[in-house]
Amino acid sequence: MSESESAAAAAAASSGSRNGAAVPALKVTGVTKSYRHVQALRGVDLEVRPAEVHALLGDNGAGKSTLMKILAGAVSHDHGTIEVNGVEQNFAKPADAQAAGIETVYQDLALAPSLSPGENLFLGREIMRKGLLGKLGFVDRKAMSEAAVQQLQQLGARTPTSHVEVEALSGGQRQAVAVARASLWGTALIMLDEPTAALGVAQTTSVLDLIRRLRDERGLSVLLVSHNLPDVFAVADRATVLRLGENVLTTDIADVTSTDLISAMTGGRSLGDTAEASASAHADAPTTPKDQS
Amino acid sequence: MTTTADEKRLNPLVKIAQSRRLQSLTILGLFVLIFAVFAVLSPSSFLSQTNLEGIGLSASQVLILGAGVTFLLIAGGLDLSVGAIIVFSAVVAAKIMAGATAALEGADRLGWPLWGPVVGGALAGIAVGTLWGVFNGTVIVKTGIPPFIATLASMTVILGLAQVWTNGLNVSGAPSELQTVFGLGRMFGVVPWPIVIAAVVVIVLWIVLANTRFGLRLYAIGANPESARRAGINVGRYTVAVYALVGALAGLVAVIDVARFTTATVNGYSAIALNVITAVVIGGTSLWGGRGGMGGTIIGSLIPATLTSGFVILGLQPFWQNVAVGIVLLLAVAVDQYRRRKLSAQ
Numbered sequence: 191m192s193e194s195e196s197a198a199a200a201a202a203a204s205s206g207s208r209n210g211a212a213v214p215a216l217k218v219t220g221v222t223k224s225y226r227h228v229q230a231l232r233g234v235d236l237e238v239r240p241a242e243v244h245a246l247l248g249d250n251g252a253g254k255s256t257l258m259k260i261l262a263g264a265v266s267h268d269h270g271t272i273e274v275n276g277v278e279q280n281f282a283k284p285a286d287a288q289a290a291g292i293e294t295v296y297q298d299l300a301l302a303p304s305l306s307p308g309e310n311l312f313l314g315r316e317i318m319r320k321g322l323l324g325k326l327g328f329v330d331r332k333a334m335s336e337a338a339v340q341q342l343q344q345l346g347a348r349t350p351t352s353h354v355e356v357e358a359l360s361g362g363q364r365q366a367v368a369v370a371r372a373s374l375w376g377t378a379l380i381m382l383d384e385p386t387a388a389l390g391v392a393q394t395t396s397v398l399d400l401i402r403r404l405r406d407e408r409g410l411s412v413l414l415v416s417h418n419l420p421d422v423f424a425v426a427d428r429a430t431v432l433r434l435g436e437n438v439l440t441t442d443i444a445d446v447t448s449t450d451l452i453s454a455m456t457g458g459r460s461l462g463d464t465a466e467a468s469a470s471a472h473a474d475a476p477t478t479p480k481d482q483s
Numbered sequence: 484m485t486t487t488a489d490e491k492r493l494n495p496l497v498k499i500a501q502s503r504r505l506q507s508l509t510i511l512g513l514f515v516l517i518f519a520v521f522a523v524l525s526p527s528s529f530l531s532q533t534n535l536e537g538i539g540l541s542a543s544q545v546l547i548l549g550a551g552v553t554f555l556l557i558a559g560g561l562d563l564s565v566g567a568i569i570v571f572s573a574v575v576a577a578k579i580m581a582g583a584t585a586a587l588e589g590a591d592r593l594g595w596p597l598w599g600p601v602v603g604g605a606l607a608g609i610a611v612g613t614l615w616g617v618f619n620g621t622v623i624v625k626t627g628i629p630p631f632i633a634t635l636a637s638m639t640v641i642l643g644l645a646q647v648w649t650n651g652l653n654v655s656g657a658p659s660e661l662q663t664v665f666g667l668g669r670m671f672g673v674v675p676w677p678i679v680i681a682a683v684v685v686i687v688l689w690i691v692l693a694n695t696r697f698g699l700r701l702y703a704i705g706a707n708p709e710s711a712r713r714a715g716i717n718v719g720r721y722t723v724a725v726y727a728l729v730g731a732l733a734g735l736v737a738v739i740d741v742a743r744f745t746t747a748t749v750n751g752y753s754a755i756a757l758n759v760i761t762a763v764v765i766g767g768t769s770l771w772g773g774r775g776g777m778g779g780t781i782i783g784s785l786i787p788a789t790l791t792s793g794f795v796i797l798g799l800q801p802f803w804q805n806v807a808v809g810i811v812l813l814l815a816v817a818v819d820q821y822r823r824r825k826l827s828a829q
Contacts, residue, residue, distance in 0.1 A: 288715070296713070298709075300714075302702070302706035304706040304773035305699075305703055305706060305773075309703070310710075313700075313703050313711065313716070314711070326695070328694050
């Protein structure tokens with residue numbers, strides 16, 4: 191049994207009600223979106239399986255951002271359907287997407303720099319004190335801090351959590367806090383927008399570790415929006431490529447090379463050529479396909 | 484593991500991050516030093532009950548307003564209009580009280596015939612202040628005009644309306660009983676009421692700011708409004724609420740003032756908004772939002788009054804107080820700015 195299959199099975203088991211791993215965590219069918227005369231999405235299909243890291247690729251203007259905003263509930267789509275764990279959803283506002291179990295980590299992380307990691311994790315969904323104090327609006331900082339420590343440890347991130355402002359953390363640690371927040375609340379899908387764009391080599395490695403743990407230890411599905419092909423080959427199980435508002439390729443990462451993905455993104459080659467192209471590209475491709483064992 | 488390198492990098496940064504507490508402690512040390520110097524140089528006069536009470540009374544207005552402005556600055560706001568709101572609210576309170584008093588001329592003035600209108604006038608003053616605060620907050624939220632300009636404009640409008648209404652004349656005639664019982668009265672015959680009220684306001688708001696969800700969310704909004712919005716917090720509603728709080732406290736100060744002098748002063752309070760901001764910023768609350776606390780505000784409010792009284796007792800010109808406070812303000816903001824640059828540079 192492969193690693194991703196066993197993780198998928200674990201996720202299915204943990205959710206209890208699902209029959210096997212057949213129901214996708216996210217299923218987008220024929221979604222369109224127009225801004226005035228510009229058609230940003232021309233009918234996009236996307237399927238993210240339970241407990242998989244799915245890369246969403248595309249050149250600038252391909253529609254990645256629009257699709258992300260739709261899935262985050264920030265923008266509503268014109269036509270098509272969105273299903274989360276088999277249930278059709280219509281997001282009118284970000285809270286609807288969150289309620290459906292989709293959490294988004296934006297590129298700017300959206301953390302409050304002068305608050306602690308614990309306070310950031312629970313911002314907007316604070317743990318209240320018990321009894322009368324809680325009814326009076328008192329928050330339980332200790333409980334939030336402890337939960338934050340636990341959450342970050344589960345993700346293998348050694349981030350100082352109490353009495354430290356997020357602003358004092360390194361870029362990778364801040365990313366860990368943002369991912370931990372998403373994984374604390376997301377039950378179906380975590381969307382990550384260019385999570386390593388601002389990071390150095392070492393910090394990138396730890397963020398990629400974090401993404402693997404979301405999948406392997408938490409059984410979560412991850413939609414990784416990225417320009418960075420080495421990252422995609424390092425962590426993704428499958429990828430979908432968008433071009434000019436349509437999905438032009440969905441594939442197992444193991445079956446393609448970066449050349450294939452780039453040609454799909456740029457439209458440089460027609461898809462019929464990929465077999466031949468990948469055969470020649472494999473020899474000099476810098477990135478080896480992901481080891482599935 | 485890469486995190487060990489991260490942790491090593493963190494240490495000096497943690498120290499910088501903690502410098503907000505350092506700033507509060509520094510300002511506390513400065514206050515203790517000032518207090519000690521005056522106490523040693525002139526123990527009999529400076530430490531007398533009359534003098535300490537005087538310091539408390541003159542600091543009480545800034546304390547009450549400063550408690551609200553601490554909330555406001557932490558949430559990333561600013562309010563230049565508090566002085567104008569005080570004048571307007573005082574006029575409302577004084578007009579109601581004076582009208583009732585005049586109507587009772589010659590009648591039995593004891594009991595509810597008198598205290599009804601007095602309490603009504605006080606509540607009306609606070610309510611009107613709150614409404615002006617709601618007005619400020621709504622304008623800022625709906626138009627997106629920076630708070631500095633929006634409240635500069637509202638200050639001019641509110642003060643202008645109060646002047647038009649009163650022809651620029653003070654409103655006198657609030658009942659003298661209010662002055663004897665409350666304005667100049669003492670709780671249990673010991674502590675002057677204005678000091679008691681200031682203490683209660685500051686303590687309650689301190690607890691709210693440090694412990695409740697409301698307080699926590701204000702820090703979040705001031706630190707990064709967008710992150711608060713994405714976390715599902717209704718930033719606009721919280722913003723209006725803090726401006727309303729500041730307006731209500733301005734109304735409270737107005738009522739206390741009417742009670743002390745039986746008169747609404749139309750031409751006072753032109754500098755109080757800036758004095759309050761000064762006190763709060765000296766106390767370590769950031770002008771850029773997201774950081775600060777009530778402890779610093781208390782000390783920041785006490786420093787100017789303490790300096791003034793000390794200089795008077797020592798026979799120095801009390802105006803040196805302005806010079807000293809200005810310099811401390813400059814230092815406080817410079818430290819805050821330096822720390823912010825250090826943090827965002829990494």
